[in-house]
Amino acid sequence: MAAENNVSEQAGIPQLEFSSFPNQILWLVVFLLAIFIVVRMIALPRIGQIVSQREKRIKTDLEDARKLNEKIEGLENSIEETLAAAKRFSEGKAAETRNEILEMQNKALEEAEVTVKAEVAEAEKRIEAIQDEALTNIRAIANEAAVEIVNQIVPKRGILDEISGVVDAKVQGKASE
Amino acid sequence: MATETEAQKGLEIHPMDQFLVTPVLGDGPLMWYSFSNTAMWMAITLLGVIIFLVVGTRKKSYVPDRFQMVVELIYGFVRNMVQDVAGRDALPFFPYIMTAFMFVIFSNVLGLIPMSFTPTSHIAVTATLALTVFISVTVIGFVKHGLGFLGLFWISSAPLPLRPVLAVIEIMSYFVRPISHSIRLAGNMMAGHAMIKVFAAFAGVMGLGAFVPIIAISAVYGLELLVAFIQAYVFTILTCVYLKDALHPQH
8 A cells, every 4th residue: 555655656747757768768769679670671571562563463464454455356346347248248149149040030031931932833833733623624524414414405416516615615714714 | 444445535546657667577666777667568569560560461462351451551551641741752761650650559559458558658758759750850851952951941932021030930840849749649648548547536436326437438438549540640740741841841
């Protein structure tokens, strides 16, 4: 208790106790130098190295990213050019094919026209032959029929030739119509 | 029995006892070389600085963990302060300013631990720091600019008749710098600690009503934590301002 009171009596303002100054200044100098050595020799070089390496890494990464971006842009341009060339090529090819098809179509149409005309001519010839044949047959049948009818009605020999001539003339006239 | 004794004695508060510089080893009187409580807490401050700066950066990670991030934050904060306030040509002095900042902030914050000791609450310590800054910047000023450093006191932008008067005021203000620089820090640290001790003494004799001073102690403690950081910042930024004057004395 006595010691406690003694301390309190000593207290006053301890900051103004000049007898303690040398002690405080001595230890301040010692530990401040120690802190300075830690800061100067170890901490700051290490932190500076970490920070500068990080900045360098960030710079390198950004540079790489910029280069890759440029490369991508080049590739995009190249792709666009290739696409444009392919489009031009395909358009040319399509036009060429269309022309070829048109030519083939025209040619086929011409050939078909020629064939059709030949077939029509052939058919007309055949029709004409058939008509001729039919007319010939009709005249004979008509002659026979007329002669038979007349024979049934008038059984006279001379008239038959006359009838046949009339029938021929009639059939001839029908055919020419 | 003890309570009766307390009541008989009344309220005895000794808020300044916590600032007594006493030897830690041995019972003898305090000698200039004694390992005192100041020395012990400066050693703890050194240990704290080593743990913070060296252990915090041991991984040297590109992507820092929380600890390393705080260390880098403080590093960047002080470095930018030196560069912004004193200019790029002050960066060679960055290690000295970082040392002062780390010492002051760790002393201030460690001093808030109950039963601890705050070296920066002593004028001997802060005055030594401030005088070191004062003498250093004055020497730097004269080494860099010779007698041109005296241009710091000659305000060429002021009207000619006023310049001698202003020069006297500037010289006085220049020599007052170490005093204000040191008393500001020591005073702030001492006042807060003394106030906490006074409230703590109230709490000891108020019985159930002790919650009032305890709340006050908690509030003041929060304020003191803020003051500890702010005073470290103020001490460092003023050092940078003085360094700027030494490096660029022209008005």
